[in-house]
Amino acid sequence: MRVCLASTSPARLMLLRQAGIEPLIASPDVDEDAVAAAAEAERGAPLAPDELVLLLARAKAANVAQSLPHQHPGFDGIVIGGDSMFEIGGQVHGKPHTAEVARARWRQMRGATGILHSGHSVFRIRPDHDAVEATAVAQAAVTFADDVTDAEIEAYIGTGEPLHVAGSFTIDSLGGAFITQVDGDPSTVVGMSLSTVRRLTGDLGVRWTDLWSSPATQ
Numbered sequence: 001m002r003v004c005l006a007s008t009s010p011a012r013l014m015l016l017r018q019a020g021i022e023p024l025i026a027s028p029d030v031d032e033d034a035v036a037a038a039a040e041a042e043r044g045a046p047l048a049p050d051e052l053v054l055l056l057a058r059a060k061a062a063n064v065a066q067s068l069p070h071q072h073p074g075f076d077g078i079v080i081g082g083d084s085m086f087e088i089g090g091q092v093h094g095k096p097h098t099a100e101v102a103r104a105r106w107r108q109m110r111g112a113t114g115i116l117h118s119g120h121s122v123f124r125i126r127p128d129h130d131a132v133e134a135t136a137v138a139q140a141a142v143t144f145a146d147d148v149t150d151a152e153i154e155a156y157i158g159t160g161e162p163l164h165v166a167g168s169f170t171i172d173s174l175g176g177a178f179i180t181q182v183d184g185d186p187s188t189v190v191g192m193s194l195s196t197v198r199r200l201t202g203d204l205g206v207r208w209t210d211l212w213s214s215p216a217t218q
Contacts, residue, residue, distance in 0.1 A: 001206065002024065002078075003079075004068055004077065004078070004125075005026070006026050006063070006065075006081040006082075007060065007082060011192075012082060012192045013025065014190075015190055021212060022213045026068065029063055030059045030060050035055065035059050036056065049115075052085065052119075053084060053117045054136075057119035057121040057135070061122070062123070075125055077211075078124055078206060078211070081122075082191065083119045084117065084166040084192075093166065093168065095165060095168075096162065097164070099157050102162045102168045106153045110146060111148075116140045116167060116184075118138045118139070118188045118191070120138065120196050120200060122204060134204050136196050140185060141181075142179060142189055143179065143183075144179055170190070
């Protein structure tokens with residue numbers, strides 16, 4: 001049983017590898033801003049964070065699921081797509097991209113608790129069958145230390161790590177020392193809830209252990 005990760009996120013790849021899965025990697029051809037803007041224009045109002053991450057996860061997984069059989073004829077397995085956003089103080093944050101934005105966010109997060117929203121879309125792909133999909137959103141509450149200093153914030157931003165991750169922080173790397181509590185599946189904060197993906201694969205009739213492919217699981 002094969003697995004394709006519809007993402008180039010190193011964190012999501014690491015999670016799957018740690019879970020015994022060596023996936024194919026596919027980069028979705030999706031304009032996330034355009035997809036979100038179209039959905040909000042149709043509704044006439046902004047999407048809630050859980051709606052937005054699920055919309056984008058589904059768009060990315062569907063894009064890869066559609067092209068995969070042409071690129072890998074005979075593919076029999078699943079495609080996993082995901083998207084994450086961090087909500088704190090009534091504001092929703094994606095990747096900050098700049099030091100100025102990351103700095104402002106960290107001063108807001110210091111001593112506070114926010115919610116990491118993670119959308120998941122899993123497609124079951126089989127030769128000569130229509131693709132079927134299962135979806136879910138997972139949340140985890142993240143609490144940050146109240147004694148993080150400005151100097152520590154500057155040093156962390158200087159590494160470049162927080163500039164390219166949702167919410168401007170990681171839990172599995174340099175940012176982990178500034179987090180005091182996680183309420184929910186910790187892997188959600190890394191980028192993908194493994195327990196949620198396992199449940200979705202089960203809903204599609206796929207046993208999680210059949211996805212194991214690393215040498216340690218053989």
